[in-house]
Amino acid sequence: MFEEINDENESLNELFRKIQKIESKIKQNKKPYGNDKNFGLDQDYKSTERLDVIIHHNKERFLEKQPKSTIKSDNDGGATTTLVLSQHSNLQYSSIYASRLEKLNPILVENVQSKYPGVPIQKILHMKPGDECIMIGTLYKEMELKPNILKAYAQDRAMLPVLDNRESFIGEKDKLFFEDNTGRVKLIGSKEMIDSLVTGINVAILGKGLPDAEFEVKDIVFPGIPPQPHSRDLESLKDDAYICLISGLNVGNPNNIFQTQLLMDYLQGNLVDNGSDLLGKICKVLFVGNSIHKESEPIEAFVRYSSKSEIQAKQAKKAIPIKDFDGLLCELCQSVPVDIIPGPNDPTNISLPQLPLNSCLFPFSIQNTNLTTTTNPYQSQIGGRLLLGTSGQNIENASRYMTYENRMALTESTLIWRHLAPTAPDTLTCAALDNDPFVIEQCPHIYFVGCQDHFETKLLKGPNDEIVRLIFIPNFSETNTIILVNLKTLDTFPIHFDTTSFFPQSPESTE
Known part of the structure; x- marks a missing residue:
């Protein structure tokens, strides 16, 4: 139906002209x-x-929500061009976590008020040791086996570090922390609970405050199926x-x-x-x-x-x-x-x-x-x-x-x-x-x-x-x-x- 196209010998413009010819047919x-x-x-x-x-x-x-990019010339002749990110290029990853919590916070509030009516919802800053309360925020899991390219590079600057390709990075000394926009506390719970969660999940936690910025976990409430x-x-x-x-x-x-x-x-x-x-x-x-x-x-x-x-x-x-x-x-x-x-x-x-x-x-x-x-x-x-x-x-x-x-x-x-x-x-x-x-x-x-x-x-x-x-x-x-x-x-x-x-x-x- 159409002529054979030789990609090695014909220019890109000729290729697209033939494509247009095929399309018209x-x-x-x-x-x-x-x-x-x-x-x-x-x-x-x-x-x-x-x-x-x-x-x-x-x-x-x-x-x-993808950051935009533009191309602009470095000189008057336009011979040299540079890829320049727009105003979104100065964003930090903290904005992702903040946006995530902002979207899921109303849902978590509704869930805990339905499941535990009467229990106060507190910020980490206002939590007092011995008081039972509910806190809403983001989980962070500290793992000793988790790859850290900066740490690996600091140990041997002469060569690039090889990232660990193991199937599981779970270790015996893993710790679970909880953060909101006012602070961070260490969560006290079973090893099974710590191992079953990952960094980045937004949850509501029922528990009791402890000294030394710790919080004893009694129950974890998730947003649930939308x-x-x-x-x-x-x-x-x-x-x-x-x-x-x-x-x-x-x-x-x-x-x-x-x-x-x-x-x-x-x-x-x-x-x-x-x-x-x-x-x-x-x-x-x-x-x-x-x-x-x-x-x-x-x-x-x-x-x-x-x-x-x-x-x-x-x-x-x-x-x-x-x-x-x-x-x-x-x-x-x-x-x-x-x-x-x-x-x-x-x-x-x-x-x-x-x-x-x-x-x-x-x-x-x-x-x-x-x-x-x-x-x-x-x-x-x-x-x-x-x-x-x-x-x-x-x-x-x-x-x-x-x-x-x-x-x-x-x-x-x-x-x-x-x-x-x-x-x-x-x-x-x-x-x-x-x-x-x-x-x-x-x-x-x-x-x-x-x-x-x-x-x-x-x-x-x-x-x-x-x-x-x-x-x-x-x-x-x-x-x-x-x-x-x-x-x-x-x-x-x-x-x-x-x-x-x-x-x-x-x-x-x-x-």
Whole structure:
């Protein structure tokens, strides 16, 4: 349908001129959803009619408080430019904790007044030893094993410290402190209580003041699961509709080429099996983290001098998986809307919230209106269901600093804490914002975590009739498994692609 493009010999301007030429050729074939029937295809693929549902993207949910940046010239000729942060660049991380407490304080006050009426709420400054009271503030956990890059650098300034990669930093001498805007006290409680909490959680504490700035804990009250919204779009959903969750696709991994192509053929309806009747009811595909393969480099690669040709060869090699992913999206977006959520290995900023993958990475597929690049964390409303999810960094980080029954229970705890990432910015890197974007203000219907080792799900029922489907999405490159979620019933259907068989296994509902 269009000429072959030689990326190595043609300039960027020529590339975009050809893209515009291609776009003008396909305008007449575009469907209302942006489905380009013949876009980028050399063969006649099977067309699958998709169920139409109402989708509301909340793209600004984790972007509206990001610090802005501008580029200005250093001289009159404009030859030299400098990236300059705006007035938000002088923010400190204390503003995140202050914003978090400001949002959750009224909720905690309401909870403790309902549970312990008559017990006074005090500030740390006004607390007296021997008096029983309730205090509202933020937890801070002092851990001797927690990595401290400044301390490690001070011990040996001759070389950069290597951060500890252990799975757990819990130690016998860990201490728990409690802070509000007037001071700090040490909490006295059981070792189990200390180990089960992490820095950054906003709580109300019932207890008794002790000498030497200590406080004996009798009970801890959390914000609890937030209220769940109800949308009229859900009432209009008469038939079953599904979203497809895919994580850890790792396009460009040489060991995963066949499985990836098998997945794309299945989603486009090119394979026929007993579960193919579901394909027409898939209204959205979500790629949740680590969609692009990233090769690990030895430390010698960073300290050894590299020639210009070696650097260019490395850059060209890194671009191949991105081009391959663009080609896959180009085919898939013809028949179904797609959202891309970045992960820890994807080419975007490492700190949370991760910004959407730049559209220039996908020069062909981005022309299709079905493709949307989004943030991590992710929030949207599809068919009246509120979706909330991450690529797993928040759960992975918190699990290293606390004890928990299992990761599913830890994920459930983030809803009870009303916070996606309480360990940010203490041990989980995030932007220095003046407002905390990770506070969970509405209870989602579907709460997913990507980049996990295995598939797991749970249907959580809250105290006020909230119903949440918790989902762990496994890495496709390791498990060959994707997840379908029924928006109407919240049932989940894991689909496994067996490389020894031509067809994927038929999905079975997981209650």
